Amino acid sequence: MTSSPPNVLLVRADRWKPSNPLLENVIRKYIDEAEREACDRTGNSGTIIGGGLVLVGFGIVLAMGTGNPLAAIFAVIVLALAGLAWMGVTAPPLRVDPLRILAPMGGPGNLPAGYLVHPLAWRAGMPEFLRGVPERRLRIAVDLCRRHPGAVTDLLKMVERSERWVAEWQPGRDFSPAGRDAEVVIFANRLIEHQLRNVPVG
Structure with missing residues (x-):
């Protein structure tokens, strides 16, 4: 069982992937919102605004005190650039909790x-959601995901149920790992056919 989330996008042998522009726009919106919230939590925007106001005040005082506005402007620009460089070096990395990105939709498992x-x-938390799912189960789920009428969570539960059934009833004659996987796929496809027959149309 894997203890860390998969770090490579799962790809089907036929390279198929779903296309639903409306749903994908919603996912992008949640990703953008999560990144904006993470940026706001770092306080960078407030720091920049506050620093800018301080520099403007400093520039005015410097210009009045020295009588040389150009020197004051130059000093403010130099200080501003130095401040931005310092912020860039010391700013903490954006920390987006991947599992919270799609929380309003129930999480990645509800896709x-x-x-x-x-x-x-x-990009919206699927690797973290799959943390702990055995590689074999993921591999079989990838093969079946195109036909399954439910959500990702339902698909993974169905594959797990199929694995248990095959382990208990020992169907077929090929007891190699590949043979067991094939039996899991056969049983899972039966479950999918049953679901498809019973899914209301329209």
Whole structure:
């Protein structure tokens, strides 16, 4: 069982991935909002505004005190550049909690099953959601995600159920790991067919 989230986008052998512009726009919106919130939490915008006001005041005082506005402007520019450089070096990295990006939608697990292999979902917390899911289960889920009518969570639970069924009933004659995987896929496809027959249309 993997203890860290997968760090490579899962890709199907046929390179298929779902396309739903409306849903993808919503996901992008949540990603952008999460990044903006993370940026706001660092306090950078407030620091820049405050520093700018201080420098303007300093420039006015300096210009009045020296009688040389050009020198004051030059000094303010130099200080501003130095301040921005310092902020760039010392600013903490943006920390976005990936699992909270799609929280308003119920998290990455609530995305349609096909989004298990969609790059946008992987920017929105899918790797972290998959933390701890065995590699074998992920591999089988990727093969089945195109046909599964439910969410990513439902797909993973169905594959797990299929694994347990195969382990208990030992169907087929090939007891190699590949043979067991094939039996899991066969049983899972039966479950998908059953679900598809019972999903209301319209």
